[in-house]
Amino acid sequence: MAEPERRIAADNRRARHDYFLDEKYEAGIQLQGTEVKSLRSGRANLADAHAGEREGEIWLYNAYIPEYAGGNRFNHEPRRPRKLLLHKREISKLIGSIKRGGYTLIPLSIYFNQRGMAKVEVALARGKKMHDKRASEKERDWKREQGRVMRDRG
Template sequence: MAARNKRGDSGLISHGTVAENRRARFDYEVLDTLEAGIMLTGTEVKALRNGEAQITESYVSPEGGELWLINATIPEYIQANRFNHDEKRRRKLLVSRKEMVRLAKGVERSGNTIVALKLYFNDRGLAKLLIGLAKGRKSFDKRNVLKDRDWARDKQRLLKQG
């Protein structure tokens, strides 16, 4: 399946990527990933179907035996009028208890955090969030990652030419 949005005749996203945090893979070393459901209101789902969301500054926090998505922006759905949602509200993530405990233990280790990687609609039309247990990178690690990517790209060019 392609990584592009699947839009119907009405211009709404039926399944595919809504928002992606591309910066996370550069700033963090992702150790493990997990698909989580999100508890959303109706106007939030409609705003997501319009392709409007921002998760670059968001993170996931384990609190009280639950996972919460914090600082994600889903703009107001204009047609909802006075029944709209708060753009930056905390949203509960739906994962099994076993996965929740595994992630919470991973966060207790020094330097680990849970970051939001991708917000999308699956094939059944349900909103899902790909989260990752990640360890922060230092600035010299980031330089090494850039150097490795450049070398891999140059290597592919050389192989293609030769």
């Protein structure tokens, strides 16, 4: 099945290095008008961002969406908490995993879907230890070397 077209506004490449990613979810995000315009310029940053539970809802914290250059006095605050829009069953499952399972909810990317709606891809993640990171790097290097050998031989 083909992946629907996405226009990536922000990507958290560091998350795949620092965490074991288990389940991924697509969530809507509640934005102000100037935030949408700023996201379309593609300068957002998810490096230090995480999601968490507040009052029975899931919120995105510390995601940096810069102020819109053409905005006026109603411009948004760059690092304000933003509500993530999920189904009630998904919210209860995520809250349970965060509280009981020792998971963290990490945003992987913010993108615009085919209809032009801003979406956030979040994942339940467990932190990697230093030796896990080294093992992942070693495996990635070995896969790359395997590809080179197979390409040269065949």
